[in-house]
Amino acid sequence: MSPNDDQSHSATTIFDVARLAGVSHQTVSRVLNNLPNVRASTRERVEQAIRQLHYVPSQAARALVTRRSRTIGLVATGLPDFGPSSIVLSFNQSARAAGYAVIATNPTDIEGSTLRSSAEMLIRQSVEAIVLLAAERGVLDAFDGWELGVPLISIASEARGRGVRVSLDQYGGARRAVAHLLELGHRDIVHLAGPAGSMDAEERLRGWRDALATAGLSAADPLRGDWSSGSGYTLGRRLLDERTPAAVFVGNDQMALGLLHALQDAGLRVPEDVSVVGFDDVPDSAHFSPPLTTVRQDFMLLGQEATAAVLAALRDDEVAAQSAMRTPELVVRASTLRR
Incomplete structure (x- = not known):
């Protein structure tokens, strides 16, 4: 309606x-x-x-x-990578377990008109709430100006816009990754970041910078990729054309995979010559060569928390609707070594 x-x-x-x-x-x-x-x-x-x-x-x-549709709308933006896909799967499963069906829309761009059309389509189908899986800042900013008439729950890294937000602590996870490298004695830590405008990328970049600053170290400009292993390889070759850093904190595991390939092509050993830390802990990361030290995000839990926030919002339980932000876990494997 x-x-x-x-x-x-x-x-x-x-x-x-x-x-x-x-x-x-x-x-x-x-x-x-x-x-x-x-x-x-x-x-x-x-x-x-x-x-x-x-x-x-x-x-x-x-x-x-009295017009209870028992349906929840889902607007999922961004690429269908491992993290977003896992969140969507978990949200669908937990919503179904709670007796709700999910009507999903996946806008191909984040233009305001496209997003508005997606939201209006869900409202016309009488959804009781809308969950927004937002990859970029512009998505939250667009929804901030609209009155939907139903609760809005955002899955987003940054505290922007209105409504209830659930999230994993990207900033804290990045700080844990860099702290691990610092504890191993590394002082030259480069960052391969995700794309500008991505909230996850910006929070991880901020965590890297602040961790270095806390240690009294300056941060050079990051190299930016697009989350793909291909961009990780390209950035790795570009980095190695200039110098060989002691360690690299990579914005996600797929780019880390590309970096490992670039290091191997350059005749460098990981971790003996360069330590590498990724982010996400995709299922294959334990089988990279070498197995990747990374930051594990509990995407399944995040999907469940999004459902819990929806149910709390529908009860107008304002306290329960505000989900605690959990810091991802560092998983140490063979791609890092003490200097």
Whole structure:
């Protein structure tokens, strides 16, 4: 149901009340219908918003709470790499276990018109909430300006925009990776970063810079790839044309695989000549040559937490809806060595 489909006797809609009160439109309808399971403080906010906006509810607005579609919308942006695909799989499984179906849309670009069309398609199918898997900042910024009329849960690395956010601590994971190299005695640590605009890439880059700064070391400009092993190979060859660093922190495991290939082609040994740390812990990383030291992200848990945040938002459980951010785990293998 589109927000424009619910017109009260005044110009104000139930969605205006929900936005002002900071709740879902279902909660406003529960208050209008004097139903239980609405905390007193929330009910007071809704009633105050109704008075402030001089809202006159329509019969359609009163009935909204009973129109339970048991569906959740998913807008997944970015490439179908290992991490995003794992999150989507986990979210679908956990939503289904909770009795919800998932309607997914995968916009091919992040233009505002494309994203708006995706969101409107989901709203027309009466989803009770929308989960946004956002790879780039522009996606969150675009959704920040829209009133959806349903709860919005974002899976995103940065605290941008509105709604509830669930995330893994990319920044903390990067700091753990660099701290490991520093503990091994490395002082010349280069970073092969992901693409500009990617929130994951920017948070990992920030963690690398801050870890070096804490150790009293300066950070050179990173080399930027596109997450692919091909770009890791190209950047590795470019780096080695200039110099051979003691260690490299790579933005993801696929680029690390390309770097290992470039180092091998240059006749350099890992970890004897260069230590390498990746990020993600893709299933194949334990079988790289050598097995890759990396940062393990629990993508399955993140998908489950997104579902839990949706259910909490639908209950208007504001505390439970705010998920704790977990720092990924460092997995030490054979690609790093003490200097």
